Amino acid sequence: MIDINKVRNDFPILKETVNGKPLVYFDNAATSQKPQVVIDSIVNYYTTINSNIHRGVHTLSQLATDAYEEARIKIQKHFNAKKSYEIILTAGTTHSINIVATGFTSLLNKGDEIIVSALEHHSNIVPWQMLCERTGAILNVIPMNEDGELVMSEFDNMLSSKTKLVFLNHVSNALGTINPIEEIIEKAHKFDAAVLIDGAQSCPHIKPDVQELDVDFYVASAHKLCGPTGVGILYGKEEWLNKLPPYQGGGEMIEKVTFEKTTYAGLPHKFEAGTPNIAGGIAFGVAIDYMNEIGFDNIAAYENELLEYATKKLLTIEGLKIYGTSKNKTAVISFNIGTIHPFDIGSIIDKLGIAVRTGHHCAQPIMDFYNIPGTIRASFSFYNTFKEIDLLVEALKKAKMMLS
Structure with missing residues (x-):
């Protein structure tokens, strides 16, 4: 089991604010955050x-x-x-x-x-x-x-x-x-x-x-x-x-x-x-x-829970499409909302303190396969929480309303 409060206290950057909002960091596939011991x-x-x-x-x-x-x-x-x-x-x-x-x-x-x-x-x-x-x-x-x-x-x-x-x-x-x-x-x-x-x-x-x-x-x-x-x-x-x-x-x-x-x-x-x-x-x-010390079995189990929870919550947003629906996957969700450009959504939710990756993720042939310019990618780590996923979903709903 992961003691999420203890784990989060190990990462000083998670106490930071972005644009006056608590940082929600969902760009872990690009780079992970660093614990104080490192x-x-x-x-x-x-x-x-x-x-x-x-x-x-x-x-x-x-x-x-x-x-x-x-x-x-x-x-x-x-x-x-x-x-x-x-x-x-x-x-x-x-x-x-x-x-x-x-x-x-x-x-x-x-x-x-x-x-x-x-x-x-x-x-x-x-x-x-x-x-x-x-x-x-x-x-x-x-x-x-x-x-x-x-x-x-x-x-x-x-x-x-x-x-x-x-x-x-x-x-x-x-x-x-x-x-x-x-x-x-x-x-x-x-x-x-x-x-x-x-x-x-x-x-x-x-x-x-x-x-x-x-x-x-x-x-x-x-x-x-x-x-x-x-x-x-x-x-x-x-x-x-x-x-x-x-x-x-x-x-x-x-x-x-x-x-x-x-x-x-x-x-x-x-x-x-x-x-x-x-x-x-x-x-x-x-x-x-x-x-x-945390344990990779514990990490995998917790991140899988985050992935399942986020997938269900994101799919409640009308027009949201997830790319990459393999049964065997890690805690990464790539998606778009209707025809809204991913960069525009990423820019708006950044104002709400939420960090996601937008674009082709240095994997342009994949985007060409789906015939899209890119995706919004939310990638989770063992120091993320279910509450943060809720904040992401609410931010996406606001962005969609502003851009529709």
Whole structure:
């Protein structure tokens, strides 16, 4: 069970007001809010142990290195990676995807095929299009249906000996659909294709086990998990990470440098050139601890109650249409009201203190499928309340009346 009052007290921003109204924050799919313990960890790093890591013999450097590497181990255990060096600390999900997409440039040939889903965020589309331009590989797309689910029979038809890589999100950021990644991974592996799963939207709601999934790459961002911006992970099976060349050159990722030849360091440093976001990495570990203390089963159960309640309440508004009606979804509702532009509604309810996302959510192909310019997206977290949903519904009714 979640003690909602205790949880909300952990998040200082939830006491803020916007336009003279109490903040109602329903933009969690874009970024989550941060508990005080995470904020404190960032301040503590810069106040007490600020130093560069891995390179110094002095005490501050050793303390900072220990804290950073302890965070990596926390993240390893959370995702159940076999080895800590299979966790590459990056600038976020987009950075992680680009590391893999760039690395596969040397592994693909003209005519090879890679598969993406129709439900992707642009960050899991554009890097692969760029990869195809570099290599001559062919990009195939698993189509979606009206419920916002993938048409798995089409995926089956796409798989062949030419398939080298399959990549898709665990959860759609625009619709909340939970994709059947276990089935997709198993089927792809029968054709010896590697699989990358974008976990940016799933990790706040689901605790993935990368070994149980048998996934080759899994990527995520700290800022969706109550952690700071500018840090994330690339999990990769050791054998795959060893196949990929370094993404960028610089300090830390080298073993030996001469003007004639450079040899690269082993994992994870091979992919971690330069000074990292040290405070962010440490705070990521603190955020993981915080969410595990609450418990992901508790989080999922409570957020599902919020989703069911909000769905029923929103559907009482005449003309409101929900996009993405999969039976398996996380606490995200994308909707429009009649022909009113979502931006106009979002602007009005912001005056009432309510934060939602409007637009195509960096998932323009989904909006094109539905033939709409965008949606209003309300995304819920374990620190939201049923009362806040009531406030959203009342605000939407006012906006509708003003714009009709």
